[in-house]
Amino acid sequence: MVRSLNKLSASAVKSAIPGKYSDGGGLWFYKRQDGGAQWFLRVHVHGRRREMGLGSYPAVSLKEAREQADKYRAMTRQGLDPIKQREREQREAVRNLHILKDVALDAFESRKAELKGDGLAGRWFSPLELHVLPKLGKVPVSEIDQTDIRDTLAPIWHTKADTARKAMNRLSICMRHAAALGLDVDLQATEKAKALLGKQRHKAQNIPALHWKDVPDFYQSLTDGSVTHLALRLLILTALRSKPIRFLRLDQIEGDVWTVPGENMKSRKDAAQDFRVPLSTEALRVIDEASAFARDGFLFPSVRKGVISDATMSRMMERRGMVERPHGFRSSFRDWVAENTNATYEVAETCMGHMVGGAVERAYRRTDFLEQRRMLMERWSQVLLGSSGASVRVLNA
Template sequence: MAKRQLHRLTARQAETISKPGRHGDGGNLFLVIGAGAARSWCFIYRDADTGRLRELGLGPAKGVRKHGLTLAQAREKAAAMRQLRLGGLDPIAHCKAEKTQAVTFGPFALELLESIKGGFRNPKTASEWRRGFEVHAKALAAKRLNAIDTAEVLSVLKPLWLVKPKTARELRGRIERVLDAAKVKGLRTGSNPAAWKGHLSELLPVQSRRKQHHAAAAYDAVPEIMDKIRADTSTLARLLEFNVLTCVRAEEARAARVYEIDFEAKTWTIPADRTKMGRDHVVPLVGRAIEILKAVIHKDAQPNMFVFAGRSGEKPIGKDRATNLLREIAPGATLHGMRSSFRDWCGDKTGFSREVAEATLAHAIGNQVEQAYRRSDALEKRRALMNAWDAWCAGIPESDNVVPFQIN
């Protein structure tokens, strides 16, 4: 009797064979028993072009543990692979193509976000990316990566382009990055439909680039505003006052930790990972700022504790609470606007150089000058400026508030 070429194994054999190695069922189907009794089905065939043996895993094999593909299910998959070969197709290439076609924009974008968010300096950046994908680019979520075209990208961007220009620009860049990453992973081919130069730049209208300024109180009004803040004895009010006195960004003050404060040197060092410029920023502490810190930092406070802690003591005061309090006291004003008030005061009422004022605000001020103002004397020049600002905020008359005019 001729030896059967197909269906050499019985269902019982397929589930009970334990000898390591390959056990053929015929028709290119093999039960593979590996080290540790791992069981799987494999379709083994010769490449039509090279003649080399190729192996395509079909999935785990059912065994004693009663999970995986049964013999019948494995035979069905193997039959489908043989049909592909009869049609001139390579099974492995076909399966890869099917997987590629199945990957959609939404899940891939979120997967990419998870892999790159560790490099974001601002913790809220990841949530902004996620919101952009899930809300503004929702129409792309179910689209296959290789099928997304220019028209679909434009349908997402156009409703935002002139209404929310900054959001639209950021979203375009993020979509472009997702599609670039998909191409690198072999999930799409061709040019990027979200590319800007020479592509979407020719299809979208020019956006207005008028700069939006934060509302700033006149510096003459600052002493009165500070009087109202000081009338409130809460920790929230102390945070607001400290923020104005030190001229730092709102998040930098809110998230200050005890170990950053050096009472002996009278400085506060904001770590690079919490600054916009990505480098340590040393703030000279003077007068009222030191009084506030001594009042809010408990004598038994641990180094890593937040200076301006919320009710639980484990987290800083809630985001935007200081800004909201400022708006109640001075409607329309913002904490960032108070930095502008300080800068206007520097230019109009003092003789401190532009470089000293910009260094106080932790602004980029050019390579050579920046290096000069990172020397030790720059801190003392900034301390002198902060002393003058401290006095101005306290409402000390200008005749008593001696402001140097020859500091360069």
């Protein structure tokens, strides 16, 4: 028997006295004694009666109540429990209301262990914080699409290409993190945004470096005996990045070998992958001179606390009117090795702290070429001091 539907009218609902009124098909209107009113739907699922509220009146009109009833009756015809389905929809809606800022912070937190110093320097998070979150931070991550990303990064896509690339990369990680949390996101949104933005016009520029023939004059000009001059001397002598130099501790040195902790080496994040540095006679002399400034075990302390900053040596070169920067001395050294020695590629790259070869190759090759590097670094120090011809081939390694 077909049950009649739409028994009620809008005026009848509005003027109803306390009681329960059927609209047909299991939809009921209940007017309470206190004057309030609400809608509910009765359905039968899996042999039992289920009753679900559809909202209060007049916030939910008769028309809206009928639309909801039609939706949930259709579910019961498919053998689905409408109450459980609605609860599932509500849970999904709540999940997908996570805004990008919260997801980004959670993604950052989960990756801190992979980052240098647990990400305290903020370099991983800053591209998002500066260029993405101001515009998209309050947007539910499930609603972010390629056009949102394009419009956000378009202002810096060509003018600050490297920063934009990092921001896009971090955003992609955040989207994958959101998916892992069970949120409904478009994992291809960043790739689609790249297609909309087009190829970046800006070309990355190498850090300016002195030609290796000019390095000895610069090295010999660092004569004031200050922490900055001594740190820069040791940086040039060892061809390392600034972080190992700045965080050098006296207890890391044994004889003429300095063991740099893996966390201080860019390509050796695993603490077990410490890096041995052979110290030339000149490097040992610089360390001995700098030891007078040592504080809390650190050879190059700052004026106030901690160690000298990442910018200390750069600012000194800047004050001299130079465009070159400390990191460029690594390039100077590498060019000298290539042009003036017959050192193997593996020896030259290991001097700079680079990890050479794949994981399998490194597993079988246990040497770090310490003896070959010791000879090479001693020769480099002689070049810096101007005590021998700079262009003579020196190694047969």
